[in-house]
Amino acid sequence: MYRKILIIQLCIFIVALVSCKEDTSIAETEGILKLSVGVSDKVEVVSRSLAEEEQSVLEKNCKVRIYSGETLVQKYQGIENLPAEIALANGTYSVRVTAGDSVAASFEQRFFEGIKEFAIAKGETSTVEVNCGIANTVVAIAWDQSLQQVFKDDCQVTITSATGELVYSSANAGVKGYFSLPEDNRKLTCKFSATTLGGEEYVRTTELSDVKDATLYNLTYSYSSVEQGPTGGAALQIQIDETPLVEEEHVITIKQRPVITCKDGEETAYDLDQPMYLELNALKDFYVRVATSSTLKSLIIHNEHFQEWGFWNQFDMLYLEGQDEKLKEFGISVSDKKQTLSGDVWTIQFAKELIAKMTANEGSVSTTIEAVDVEGKSRKVVWNIVASSATVVTDEIIPYEVWTSKATLRGTVTTALESSVPKIRYRAKNTADWTTVEATLVEKAFSKEITGLTPGTTYEYQAMDGEKASSVTCEFTTEAVAQFPNSSFESWSGDSPKHIFGSGEEMFWDSGNEGASTLGGNITLPDGTYKHSGEYSAKLKSQIIVTQFAAGNMFIGKYLETEMSGLTGNGVLGFGRPFASRPKALHGYIRYESGVVDKGGDKIKNGSQDKGIIYIALTSGEGESYDDGSTWACIVRTKSQKFFDKNAANVVAYGEQIWEGNTEGDGMVEFTIPLDYRTLDEVPNRIVLVAAASQFGDYFQGSSSSVMWLDDMELIYE
Numbered sequence: 001m002y003r004k005i006l007i008i009q010l011c012i013f014i015v016a017l018v019s020c021k022e023d024t025s026i027a028e029t030e031g032i033l034k035l036s037v038g039v040s041d042k043v044e045v046v047s048r049s050l051a052e053e054e055q056s057v058l059e060k061n062c063k064v065r066i067y068s069g070e071t072l073v074q075k076y077q078g079i080e081n082l083p084a085e086i087a088l089a090n091g092t093y094s095v096r097v098t099a100g101d102s103v104a105a106s107f108e109q110r111f112f113e114g115i116k117e118f119a120i121a122k123g124e125t126s127t128v129e130v131n132c133g134i135a136n137t138v139v140a141i142a143w144d145q146s147l148q149q150v151f152k153d154d155c156q157v158t159i160t161s162a163t164g165e166l167v168y169s170s171a172n173a174g175v176k177g178y179f180s181l182p183e184d185n186r187k188l189t190c191k192f193s194a195t196t197l198g199g200e201e202y203v204r205t206t207e208l209s210d211v212k213d214a215t216l217y218n219l220t221y222s223y224s225s226v227e228q229g230p231t232g233g234a235a236l237q238i239q240i241d242e243t244p245l246v247e248e249e250h251v252i253t254i255k256q257r258p259v260i261t262c263k264d265g266e267e268t269a270y271d272l273d274q275p276m277y278l279e280l281n282a283l284k285d286f287y288v289r290v291a292t293s294s295t296l297k298s299l300i301i302h303n304e305h306f307q308e309w310g311f312w313n314q315f316d317m318l319y320l321e322g323q324d325e326k327l328k329e330f331g332i333s334v335s336d337k338k339q340t341l342s343g344d345v346w347t348i349q350f351a352k353e354l355i356a357k358m359t360a361n362e363g364s365v366s367t368t369i370e371a372v373d374v375e376g377k378s379r380k381v382v383w384n385i386v387a388s389s390a391t392v393v394t395d396e397i398i399p400y401e402v403w404t405s406k407a408t409l410r411g412t413v414t415t416a417l418e419s420s421v422p423k424i425r426y427r428a429k430n431t432a433d434w435t436t437v438e439a440t441l442v443e444k445a446f447s448k449e450i451t452g453l454t455p456g457t458t459y460e461y462q463a464m465d466g467e468k469a470s471s472v473t474c475e476f477t478t479e480a481v482a483q484f485p486n487s488s489f490e491s492w493s494g495d496s497p498k499h500i501f502g503s504g505e506e507m508f509w510d511s512g513n514e515g516a517s518t519l520g521g522n523i524t525l526p527d528g529t530y531k532h533s534g535e536y537s538a539k540l541k542s543q544i545i546v547t548q549f550a551a552g553n554m555f556i557g558k559y560l561e562t563e564m565s566g567l568t569g570n571g572v573l574g575f576g577r578p579f580a581s582r583p584k585a586l587h588g589y590i591r592y593e594s595g596v597v598d599k600g601g602d603k604i605k606n607g608s609q610d611k612g613i614i615y616i617a618l619t620s621g622e623g624e625s626y627d628d629g630s631t632w633a634c635i636v637r638t639k640s641q642k643f644f645d646k647n648a649a650n651v652v653a654y655g656e657q658i659w660e661g662n663t664e665g666d667g668m669v670e671f672t673i674p675l676d677y678r679t680l681d682e683v684p685n686r687i688v689l690v691a692a693a694s695q696f697g698d699y700f701q702g703s704s705s706s707v708m709w710l711d712d713m714e715l716i717y718e
Contacts, residue, residue, distance in 0.1 A: 058112065061602060062099035062132075068092070092119045097132045102180045105164025107647055110178045111135045113214075136178040137211050139188070143170040144222030147194070150259075151202065154682065155194040156621075156649065157221065162187070167621075169649030171679045176216075186211045192221060198273050198381075258292045258371035258379040265352075272381045275364065277393045277414040282359040286350045287335060288383070294373040296344040301332070302368040309357050317348065330354065343373070359387035390470050391415045392422055392446075392463040397476040400681045403582060404455040404479045404717045410447040411439065411463025411470065419466035422446045426461035428454070429475065436464065455717070456480035482581040484508065484556070484689075487713045489526065489538040498522045500538065500554060507558060508577060511540075512550060514559035515571045521545045523552045530668050530709040532589040537668070537711035540693040542595070542610070544704045549599040551697020552708060555690040560626055563639045574626060575644055576619060576633025579687035583715035584675055585655070586616045586689070589668040590710055592659045595703030603696040610703035611695040614710075615656035616673060617646065618684035633686040636698070643698055644688065652684045653677040658695060659708075668711060689713075 066074040068091060094117045101109040114132030141157055147170065154171035162185035166177040179188070188208040196202055208217065262270045265285040270276050278284070290299060299317040307313045311323075311330040320327060327333065331354025336347035358365040363386070370380040386393075393412050401408040409424045424446075425436040439446040446463070453459065458477045463470040486509060491502030497513035511524035527539035540552030548569065556577050563570040592612045600606035619633040626635060634644045646654045653675040663669045691710055694702025 058099040065096045067094045105166045138216040140176045141168045142220040146223040151194040158191045160189045172649040257377045260381045261289050275384045275386045277386050283352045285352050288348045290346045290371045292343040292373040294375040297374045298372045300370045391465040394463040394470040394472040394474045405453045406451040408449045413444040423464040429458045479581040490534045492526045510558050511554040515562045530591045532711040537709045540708040542694045542706040549700045551692045551694035553692040570639035573636040574632035576686035576688040585716040586673040588713040591668045592663045593707045595705030597703045601701040603701050610706040612659040613695040614691045617688040618653040619650045619686045621650040
């Protein structure tokens with residue numbers, strides 16, 4: 001692992017002066033410190049290099065402090081503010097250089113620090129190099145492919161410190177989180193959460209103590225399957241890479257519920273969460289393997305037909321009351337049993353003669369298997385065998401493969417095909433005519449993506465072998481072509497604050513008017529000066545209200561509250577509304593007049609041209625909860641500089657456009673912002689959209705003369 005290094009070179013030139021030994025003034029003992037600062041662009045910060053813009057920001061804002069013991073002697077901010085010469089008395093000193101942002105937890109904001117001691121001696125030139133590297137505790141997570149064996153969709157790890165929290169997702173692998181930990185609490189809590197293939201929630205928590213600064217912790221999460229180990233447990237690997245030399249690796253075994261799997265005599269594995277389709281009178285042995293991470297306490301098998309076939313309908317394999325041989329003759333026996341220090345592995349054989357009885361007639365036969373260990377952990381599965389003369393069976397739709405106008409339909413070959421190519425037929429539900437398409441066959445699975453579907457419509461489909469259709473019919477509903485309410489901004493209500501919805505209507509859009517009105521103004525208003533249709537557009541006007549800069553803005557969500565800090569009001573905003581469709585772009589009309597920045601700062605300089613911005617995102621997950629019980633894709637708090645993170649794990653798709661000057665012409669112009677989907681195997685549940693006449697209004701920086709007009713916002717679909 002390499003670190004990007006801010007290089008601070010202290011070139012110290014000592015001017016020796018002739019003096020009296022017993023009566024020496026400070027001027028007669030001082031030297032000259034010549035200090036130069038540079039940023040290396042050849043070494044990486046925790047495996048990623050600094051962009052040119054980021055280097056420039058670090059150079060501009062880095063802080064240099066020179067100490068004599070505990071006493072601060074000199075301080076400077078920014079390379080451009082360093083003097084050519086600094087007078088220092090002879091003695092021992094230290095220099096501390098810092099850059100970046102020391103926030104509690106962030107995927108983007110990092111803190112750099114370098115400390116070096118040096119001495120000034122008469123008649124000598126000293127050169128001091130300070131390696132200013134990452135000072136945060138850095139956490140990265142690797143997601144082993146073995147997790148896919150037991151968990152569906154993405155897995156998440158929530159890492160919490162005493163002062164901050166970050167949520168990692170397997171759907172956004174490779175991100176690194178940066179933590180600033182208080183000295184009196186050097187602990188990180190790592191909560192792994194996922195949903196099993198059976199639909200059950202799985203949560204495990206691990207604690208890292210004595211966590212160090214300037215250290216990269218690599219956490220590898222993996223699953224130990226039954227085949228890999230006999231316990232049925234899961235193992236989390238936490239690899240700790242300490243910069244620059246120390247590496248430690250720990251394996252933590254977590255006791256988990258029993259694991260139940262199934263294979264046939266040819267070692268073909270079956271998913272017990274799905275029906276098992278077999279031909280009539282199937283003659284095939286099956287083996288059910290039960291693995292526990294503690295000693296097995298009971299293994300109960302239940303089938304309503306067993307008694308009519310010659311045995312009990314329900315029994316415990318551990319307590320057969322001397323009926324072991326009779327059960328074996330019936331067709332069920334223990335073919336293998338292993339006991340380890342950490343658990344048991346039992347393999348139960350269901351003989352082909354018993355399977356033939358289960359498949360003697362068309363229809364389904366269910367067998368319930370429940371395992372319980374001495375720790376009280378249990379798992380129950382329902383093994384559903386469907387006997388059919390059909391050669392193909394229809395598979396359920398995968399939700400994320402259904403869009404507004406397309407979907408992928410799937411089927412499975414159960415026995416040898418009569419035709420050369422399997423097919424799938426589909427139709428809108430409650431209509432007469434089917435559309436039949438050929439599918440692509442890979443081993444026993446076949447699929448076909450169909451297009452040209454009608455949005456918001458329920459369809460049914462069947463797998464086919466030639467002219468024979470599967471007895472199973474499945475359904476799906478295409479996504480709706482959802483649009484924003486009040487997208488032309490014709491409905492408004494209230495006065496101070498002005499609301500972007502009509503009287504009696506439900507809020508969808510909001511703005512900073514709620515906060516600005518506390519200081520006596522609105523920053524977003526209806527306006528007919530520029531419009532594309534109707535009577536109004538939304539006018540977003542940046543301005544200074546009393547003494548505070550406020551960017552003209554609007555967003556999907558709600559202004560939750562104002563946090564006051566002296567005379568400064570800071571907004572708490574809930575971003576995002578429920579939304580389950582997947583558009584490909586945002587389209588609308590804009591006029592933007594960029595003002596000259598008169599409220600500049602570290603984000604944008606005074607005298608430069610202001611920038612306007614619109615960004616849109618689709619998010620997933622549970623979101624963030626507010627005190628009133630409401631839930632949002634993100635809660636923004638300008639006081640603590642907690643903003644929307646476009647690279648967050650819950651962002652499914654994102655798009656933005658920045659206007660760096662006035663739009664063309666005398667009226668409004670069209671714009672289209674494409675959405676970049678970070679993952680195609682996830683359906684979002686919220687939509688976020690933010691527009692601001694000043695891009696850095698969150699930081700109270702921009703131009704008080706910037707104005708943005710917006711009209712007819714529309715989502716575009718395939």
